Amino acid sequence: MRVRTKWWAPAAAGAVGAVLLTGCQSAPGGGSEGEGRSLDRAPAVSPTPLRTSGHGAVFLAVDxxxxxxxxxxxxxxxxxxxxxxxxxxxHDGTARDGPRCPATTDFVLHISEQRPSLDEDGDGAVPQGYACMRHLQPPHPGDPGGGGGPRTIVGDCVYELGDGKVRETACDGSGEKRPQFEVTKAVATRSECPAATALYVRLGGTAPVGCARPV
Incomplete structure (x- = not known):
């Protein structure tokens, strides 16, 4: 199960009286919030090489x-x-610079450019790109609370790593670490989070701030 690190900032939590620290900032291409650290969770990488001798005319096309x-x-x-x-x-190009994968993507395959020297008509060429993948059968780590996937979304749970970082884990406690916070809402700015918010998790995209509560 692949997990990624995200930067976070404690929220001012009413009765608890937590001190507000650094804000959240989205990945390149998204909106920003505050002056926090700028690194978002990195794109997932293919754990093994790809073989481009495939079934369809375009290597790993949609569906x-x-x-x-x-x-x-x-x-x-x-x-x-x-x-x-x-x-x-x-998508063509790199996952860091290209469109984001759908929210419930389980993992991302990064495809290296390949242009066979003996390919006269270009049919065998494979451009650099990436494929957003979904398992045909459960489990689905990209689902809300699943504990993995290339994106953090509403319904996911995280635990503290220290040094201003959190990591995603399964909400049902089946992961290596128990969940400490659950992302309950995605908003544009921290001021839109509910009063019970205890943690801000950077999500990226058009609603880059995740409002998380203790679990």
Missing amino acids: ECSSFGRTSFTEISCASERAAARVVAR
């Missing part, structure tokens, strides 16, 4: 599937018993 192997991911017919994940979005 195509991949199998999981010990050494590679291979494009495969979704009807195959070896199919394990489906492409829910596909």
